Amino acid sequence: MATYEVNSPMTGRVVEVPVSVGDQVSEADLLVVIESMKMENEVFSEIAGTVLEVRVEEDQNVSEEEVIFVISD
Amino acid sequence: MPIDREREYWKPGMTWDKALDDIEYVRELASEMGGADRIERQHSGGRYTVRERIEKILDPGSFLEAGPMVGAAEFDDSGNLKEFTPGAYVMGLGEIDGRPVAIGGDDFTISGGSPHNVRKNSRQFTQPLAIQYGIPYVQLVEGVGHSAKADEAAGHMGLPDGSQWHEGVELLKKVPVAAGIMGSVAGAPAAYALMSHFTVMIKEQSQIFPSGPPVVRRAIGETLDKEELGGYKMHVHDSGQVDNVADSEEDAFEQIKKFISFLPNTTSDIAERVETGDPPDRRPEELLNIIPSNRKRSYDPRKLISLVVDNGDFFEMRRHWAGAVITGFARLDGYSVGIVGSDPRFLAGAMDGWAAEKYAHFLDLCDAFNLPVVVFLDMPGFMLGSHAERKATMRRGVRALIASAEAEVPKVEFNVRKAYGVAADAIHSLGHPNGLNLRYGWPAGEWGGIPIEGGVAAAYRREIESAEDPDAHREMIENRLLRLRSPFRAAYKGDVVDLIDPRDTRMLACKFVKLAQPMLAKLSQRPKRAVRP
Numbered sequence: 001m002a003t004y005e006v007n008s009p010m011t012g013r014v015v016e017v018p019v020s021v022g023d024q025v026s027e028a029d030l031l032v033v034i035e036s037m038k039m040e041n042e043v044f045s046e047i048a049g050t051v052l053e054v055r056v057e058e059d060q061n062v063s064e065e066e067v068i069f070v071i072s073d
Numbered sequence: 074m075p076i077d078r079e080r081e082y083w084k085p086g087m088t089w090d091k092a093l094d095d096i097e098y099v100r101e102l103a104s105e106m107g108g109a110d111r112i113e114r115q116h117s118g119g120r121y122t123v124r125e126r127i128e129k130i131l132d133p134g135s136f137l138e139a140g141p142m143v144g145a146a147e148f149d150d151s152g153n154l155k156e157f158t159p160g161a162y163v164m165g166l167g168e169i170d171g172r173p174v175a176i177g178g179d180d181f182t183i184s185g186g187s188p189h190n191v192r193k194n195s196r197q198f199t200q201p202l203a204i205q206y207g208i209p210y211v212q213l214v215e216g217v218g219h220s221a222k223a224d225e226a227a228g229h230m231g232l233p234d235g236s237q238w239h240e241g242v243e244l245l246k247k248v249p250v251a252a253g254i255m256g257s258v259a260g261a262p263a264a265y266a267l268m269s270h271f272t273v274m275i276k277e278q279s280q281i282f283p284s285g286p287p288v289v290r291r292a293i294g295e296t297l298d299k300e301e302l303g304g305y306k307m308h309v310h311d312s313g314q315v316d317n318v319a320d321s322e323e324d325a326f327e328q329i330k331k332f333i334s335f336l337p338n339t340t341s342d343i344a345e346r347v348e349t350g351d352p353p354d355r356r357p358e359e360l361l362n363i364i365p366s367n368r369k370r371s372y373d374p375r376k377l378i379s380l381v382v383d384n385g386d387f388f389e390m391r392r393h394w395a396g397a398v399i400t401g402f403a404r405l406d407g408y409s410v411g412i413v414g415s416d417p418r419f420l421a422g423a424m425d426g427w428a429a430e431k432y433a434h435f436l437d438l439c440d441a442f443n444l445p446v447v448v449f450l451d452m453p454g455f456m457l458g459s460h461a462e463r464k465a466t467m468r469r470g471v472r473a474l475i476a477s478a479e480a481e482v483p484k485v486e487f488n489v490r491k492a493y494g495v496a497a498d499a500i501h502s503l504g505h506p507n508g509l510n511l512r513y514g515w516p517a518g519e520w521g522g523i524p525i526e527g528g529v530a531a532a533y534r535r536e537i538e539s540a541e542d543p544d545a546h547r548e549m550i551e552n553r554l555l556r557l558r559s560p561f562r563a564a565y566k567g568d569v570v571d572l573i574d575p576r577d578t579r580m581l582a583c584k585f586v587k588l589a590q591p592m593l594a595k596l597s598q599r600p601k602r603a604v605r606p
Contacts, residue, residue, distance in 0.1 A: 011459075037457070038453055040370060040371075
């Protein structure tokens with residue numbers, strides 16, 4: 001089992017977090033929507049696995065490159 | 074075949090048959106490169122030898138080799154061949170899809186491809202010939218550059234004099250140069266590879282750096298393996314040093330061939346039209362609804378581009394780097410074009426320093442090869458925030474602006490959605506203000522000097538702050554301005570040539586490219602500068 005960190009691709013405000021700790025995600029599943037530059041920017045999982053950590057919640061600001069999820073395969 | 078030291082070698086006065094035998098014999102020795110063990114090592118590492126590579130990339134039977142007998146030869150007292158090592162470079166002329174090319178590659182089975190005491194390299198034959206004949210130049214690089222052992226053998230450490238690079242720069246001014254980075258490449262071979270109009274490296278097989286891990290460890294104490302230091306993740310995804318990544322050597326060859334296929338033979342020619350069989354008046358129905366009505370949502374910009382261009386055939390360059398701007402080649406009614414697009418899924422399509430650099434470089438490339446440019450713009454402006462500032466976003470953005478202004482190739486621009494501020498100007502300013510500089514708007518088009526949201530907050534700050542309900546007041550002003558954002562208003566003022574049905578995009582782009590051909594022929598006669606990678 002390897003763990004992967006998901007970094008925020010942009011600085012912005014979290015508007016939606018459709019996954020929770022313990023969820024199984026597949027590749028290309030939506031993990032979070034970050035509003036930035038007037039766009040709702042969707043972040044998709046690049047791997048299939050289990051969500052170990054969710055470090056963001058709705059309405060929270062995130063910085064580019066900040067770790068926002070930890071997923072294990 | 075080991076060298077036969079007992080063999081009596083041809084000498085003047087002997088028969089011509091004997092001479093031919095010996096020519097055959099030496100060619101055989103040369104074709105064995107660094108020997109069976111080294112070839113086996115190359116193969117077990119999943120890599121082809123340079124001769125196999127050249128055979129695979131060229132049209133069958135088209136290779137005309139230069140200097141197959143060049144090598145380090147030693148003779149005994151009676152003039153018989155005692156030792157022979159072929160030069161670590163294979164080169165010549167050949168054809169790719171029926172087009173002449175000059176090609177060369179390092180032989181990694183000999184001294185790791187490092188130059189040794191035999192003078193056999195691209196500057197002797199392939200580079201000057203590519204320039205003289207006006208044909209594309211392909212280099213398959215797998216060498217590690219200067220060896221400290223060579224210094225010891227020479228008893229002298231030479232002062233780098235720079236003279237070896239001039240031919241490479243000359244090539245960049247005149248003919249398409251494409252490089253396959255085929256393995257671990259360092260030092261001078263790495264620089265040769267990067268002195269190209271197109272570079273491709275192979276996933277988990279190729280690495281490129283000034284110096285590899287042992288030298289890095291010795292110099293700064295950083296301990297990384299070669300893939301971490303100079304593999305595709307570093308250089309195709311993170312640094313943008315190398316244009317494209319390939320899954321295999323075959324994939325790399327295909328990408329090189331594809332790249333060349335869109336370019337003319339020289340910067341003084343225009344690319345040949347190819348019959349693609351895709352009707353110029355085709356109306357892609359899906360374009361009508363490709364832009365979501367919710368302007369905060371994104372869409373697949375590559376699908377948009379594919380729907381417009383001939384047979385959906387779009388060859389992208391620097392796909393994995395500076396993703397907000399898309400650059401690549403395609404055909405419209407068979408004519409070769411450069412494509413510039415926006416990706417709203419990456420940094421919302423905003424231009425950061427890297428995207429500006431990617432745009433400027435691509436534009437220089439199109440200008441050098443007389444390719445008209447087709448733009449699909451959806452750009453909210455410069456990327457904001459500290460990360461973007463660290464990339465000197467505005468200075469590089471200004472550089473993009475200058476690249477646009479200096480480029481003389483005509484463009485057609487489809488403002489598919491957003492176009493805001495100087496970042497959009499950087500792309501809009503391509504094309505002579507009074508020339509063939511066609512600008513169209515889609516119904517989703519929205520543009521301006523600054524987006525309403527941020528613009529109102531800044532310009533009406535005092536008024537908003539002193540209002541009883543600042544948020545409601547801001548919203549009221551925003552709504553007032555929103556009415557101005559309609560692309561119809563801009564169309565009435567002549568900001569665009571026309572406001573169009575997105576399904577007419579292909580038809581209009583094809584018309585433009587055809588109309589631009591005489592101008593391209595004229596532009597092809599301009600002297601060109603080297604495109605800086």
